[in-house]
Amino acid sequence: MKSLGSMIRREMWYILFLVPGVLLFAFTVITPFLQGVRYSFTNWDGISRKLTYIGWDNYVNAFQDPVVLTVLGNTFKYAIILTIVVNVISVLLALLLDSYLPLRNLFRTIFFLPGIISVVLAGFIWSYNYSQGVPKLLSYFGLDVTSPLGNPDQALIGLIIVAVWQGVGTPMIIYLAGLQNIPAELMESARIDGAGPVRIFRSVTLPLLAPSVTINMLLVLTGALKVFDLVFVTTNGGPAFATEVIATFIYKNAFSSYKAGYGMALSMIFFVILVIVTIVQVSFFRKREVEV
């Protein structure tokens, strides 16, 4: 009887322990999320007290809006290119730093360093490097360049370069940790069997590194789809919508164009896209993982 009493008491404590977390989560995530769903069915301007429900109109408009297509195109182009480039570079750096290289800890610090700088600062530093630093450097070699951020055809690439600079540190560390989990005997026996470095990488290292690939692809891609700060502080979507992405577009609808209801509908579509991308990606890469 005593044990039942103490069991119940223990359970009560566990529930009590969980309460602050659940309350905090309900207040900062669930409530705003449900409010957002509600607003997405209204024509609310973001300020007035009056809400008129207009059914699915915002969603129908979003699917017919040509700007939304451009914005989605920009976002995916940015995210996909960034994901590929960041992962290729960070795998390369991890492979090189995993060998017995002199000063490898210093190099690791250097490649990680840009990632800890706030995006506001990184954007500022790069805007200036693009407009002055790089053109001045290249002019020594007789090349004449202007800032890519002012050119609609190059602005997105310009932003991707900044994001790569800031983004390789974390995946590199995850790949390094993954490489350290691969038993050295496997590579050794492949080498004895006569495999070259490229063949060893393709047939031994890469398949065993697959869990790290899954997580890095997912982290970089979902992070890149949500990009806001970098665009907001450097180009603010310009020139001519060339760098307008979902997050900045939603922000403008919600806070400056007085189309909050529409903005919320867009953000719900954005949420669904993120969920689909996550599920598709995880199931695609999980299939390619092998056990040691």
Next chain:
Amino acid sequence: MKMTRWLVFAAVSIAAVVFLFPLYVALLMALKSTKQTFESFYALPSSLNLTNFVQAWQTSNYPSAFLNSVIVTVISVVLIVIVSGLSGYAIARGNKPLYTFFYILFLTGMMVPFQVMMLPLYQLGKSFDLLNNYWGIALIYGGFGIQTGVLFYTGFVRSISREIEEAARIDGCSTPGIFVRIIMPLLKPVTATVLVLNVLYIWNDFLLPLLFLQNKGYRTIPLQQYFFFGQYSSDLNLAFAYAIMGLIPIVAFFLFMQRFIVKGIAAGAVKG
């Protein structure tokens, strides 16, 4: 073989130089006057000149921004560690579907993009008087941070053997006593991970302060820099001195905590 080693070293060195180049230009700008920059862009300044830093310090209200960043970050991180530690322990030890349900709920929350909650949170902040003070923004960082925090703590507590707890229970120790005396000391490594990852994120965050801390007296470093750069876009040398000043605290934190940051990221990847 030796040859390839040197080639690799050379390649990595070149990459490192490319990575450092933008920061070098920024430092160069901060140390030179407008005239010196105009005369020769890449030349090092003839003498160490800190005029830009002195002027940036005087015009920018840097100490206030620094203090705001510290206060917001510390309150948020303490909240995240306490709340997610408690929840994580409860989820790991209370073996009931109820706990699993909340665990999955926390994880699903991570997929919701900030834009979905942005405007309702702003409304909520307005109606609960949470704009332009430290507590409101810390509460929101807390709510966001516990999602990954719970993930880390639950995983860690599950790996701790129950035997010590059971022994303590037989000796008459209550559940809160067990948590404080036995579990909390064991949680140090996972707490370090949760701490460093959240500090890096909160310290550098821009959008939430932009919405919640518009009042000048409450601006954090990234937000104040954003306005400072807009205001002093003509005096770039001054703006860069301010940029370097903003860099110093987080770079110092990174260099001191690097070991924990590296470990934390690797641990996070395994958990994910």
